[in-house]
Amino acid sequence: MTNVLFTASECTPFIKTGGLADVIGSLPQSINKTTNSHVKVMLPLYDEIPDHWQTRMELVATINVPVGWRNQEASIFTLEHNGVDYFFISNDYYFTRKGVYGYYDDGERFVFFSRAVIEALPYLNFTPDVIHAHDWQTGLVCAFAKILQPLENLKTVFTIHNIRYQGVMPHTMFGEMFNLSMDHFGGMEWNGMLNCMKSGIFHADKVTTVSPSYAEEIKDPYYGEGLHSLLQERSEDLTGIINGIDTNDYHPLKDPYIVSNYRHSRGKKKENKEYLQEVFGLPVDGEKPLYVIISRLVEQKGFHLVQHILDEFLQEDVQVAVLGTGEGEFEGFFYHAQERHPERLAVRLTFDEKLARQMYAAADFFIMPSQFEPCGLTQLIALQYKAVPIVRETGGLKDTVQSFNEITGEGNGFSFTNYNAHELLEALKYSLSVYHNPIQWIQLLKNVNKSQFSWKESATQYIHLYAEFETANIYSQGVI
C-alpha cells in the first residue's frame, strides 16, 4: 500500500474559491475506499475556515520553519472528515487574513507553506511514500522534497490544475527566503524570475494534469503559457487524468439546497426553474428555455466571445442567468447587459454555493465557451443536474462533452471548435432548435442521463501512477 500526502491551497468543505477545492475535497475519499493507497491531506489554516471546523481541530505539534534569516512558527492541527485525515498548518502572519489569495506577498506565503509541509513530516505519525502537490502554491514542495530529501525514497507527483497561474516572484526572493545554495536556483527560475509552477514541473518525479487533451495542449506555445518547452522535455513523465466530481455530494436527488429534488424528472426540474426565475426576478414560465453561466468572470472562461453575441442571442425567446465574480470588464459588461434586457437576462455578481446549486438544478443549458479549460468541473456538475452543456472543444471540455448529432442521435451537449463568437452563437441557436424539437430533445436528455463522471476510474489511474514508484523501488533494490 502506498501512503500519499496531498498538499494544496484549498479543499472543500473547509475553503473554496474554485474547482481545485472540489478536487482536493473529493479525490482522497475515493482513493481511500480502495486498499491500494492511503491519502492524507495538508492545507494552510486560513482564518476564513469556518469556526465549526476549527473547533474540531486538535493540535499535533508546534514547529519552527526556516524562512531566510529567521524562523517562523507553525502549528500543525488535524481533524478527520469522511474517512480522510486533514492536517492544517497555521501561522499568525501569513494566514490570519481575510479571504484566500490576492495579497502582495502571496508568493512568500506559499514559499513558507511549502517549506512548512516538509518540516512537518516528522510530526505526522504518518510516513508518506509520495507527496502529491497541486498547482503553483505547492510547486515548491516538490523542489524542497527533492533537494532536502526529508524521507528516504520519498517521491513526488505534481498536478497542474491551471498553468496560467504560476506563482511568479522576483528572483531576489530566493536569497531572502530559501536557505538553499545558489546551485538550486536554476530549477526554480524562469525568465529571470522565481516560478513556483516551473519548480513543480521541473522537480516532480511525475507530472499530471487534469485531462488528456490539456496534457497535449500545454506542450504547445498557445496553451503552455511559456512553459511548453519544459513540458515537452518532461513529456515521458506527463499524463492527463480527467477529474471526477463527488456524485454523492452533487446529487439532485439529495441536494439540500434545491427546492425540488429529482433524479431525471423534467417536471421537478421545471419547479426548480420557476423558483429560480422568481429569485432572479425573471418572468416565471417553466417552458421558457433557461441558459445558465456559473463561473469566475475571467478571460479564460470565454467571456470575450459572450460579449460579442449576447445581445443578438437575447433577441431569441430565452432567459439567461449569470452567477460569477471576477474581472471588472466582465462584471461591468453583464451588469449593463442586464439593464438592456431585464426580461431575459439576470446577473448576480457574487460567490454563492447555494445559489449555484439552485441554478444547476433549474438550468436547461449551461454555457461554457472557454478559451482554454484544463478540465472544468462546472460542465460535469451541469450534466449531473441534467443541464445540457454548450462548450468550446478544448481541454477537459473536449474530453467530457460530445456534440449532439441529430442524424446519429449521439452526444450529450453542444460544442464548437474555434475561439470565435459566431461559432458560439451558432451552437446556442442550434441548442435552441433542439430544445423545440421534442424527439431530438428527448434523445439528447437520454444521453445526458447516461453521462457519468464519478471519481472511480480516475482514482484508479492515480493509484496505478503511485504504484509505478513502488515497482521502480523494488527493481532498484534488486528484489526482483
Ligand code: ADP
Ligand atoms: P475553475 O477554473 O474556476 O476552477 P471549475 O469548473 O474547475 O473552474 O470549478 C469551478 C467551481 O467553482 C465549481 O464548483 C463551480 O460551481 C464553483 N463556482 C464558480 N463560480 C462560482 C460562484 N460565483 N458562486 C458559487 N460557486 C461558484
